[in-house]
Amino acid sequence: MHHRAVSACVEIRSDERAAGAARRFAAANLDAWGCADLKDDAVLICSELTTNAVLHGRAVPGAEDESVRLRLRWQPSGVLVIEVEDDSPDSPAPRESGALAESGRGIGLVAVLADRWAYGPGGGGRGKRVWACLRPSRASAGAAGGASDRLAIGGSSRFEAHAHRSRGRD
Incomplete structure (x- = not known):
């Protein structure tokens, strides 16, 4: 894994x-960054x-x-955001x-997989940003950590009111 900050951004129609484009983008970048431990999640x-975002994130429904x-x-x-x-x-x-429902589990899955997730205003004063943090498992990261979650996610206080701590990753 990288020992320096790296980032990648893409705009997707x-x-x-x-969703397929997002999966391919994430997989390619995580492979390039050596983040195999985090790739599946x-x-x-x-x-x-x-x-x-596609189903519920349109400013104008049907746009x-x-x-x-x-x-x-x-x-x-040691945090992927x-x-x-x-x-x-x-x-x-x-x-x-319900048990037979074909949708409605997305944020629940994010909450289970992420160490922390939250949402807040989007950039440029429009829309929203939803984020999730992942840390490598302690076994593969040599018990990495130590930095506070607030520092690890950039210290943006505007997200604190909407932050959700998910299950711990051991």
Whole structure:
């Protein structure tokens, strides 16, 4: 894994192919950065957040010309930050879904897989940004950590009111 900060960003058309594009983008960058330990969870989180942005993140329902922005940031403190921005200011909300439901589990999956996730205003004063943090497992990272979550995610206080701590990664 990198010992320096690296990031990659892509704008993806908000359509039925967006989740696949997000998965390919994440997998390619995580391979290049040597983040194999995080790849499966990170790719799934990218896919779920992108799908939510496509389904629920349009400023104008049915608009054809909108896009979502996916950004990956590897930080030297040992944290991968996944951010997805869309054009809707509406908050993401975990919801109950029945055992046979075909949708409604995206944010729930993110909450289970991520060490922490949150949302806040998007860049440029429009829409929202949903982010999730992943750390390598302690076994593969040599018990890495130590930096506070707030520092690891950039210390942006505007997200604190909407932050969600997920399960610990041991």
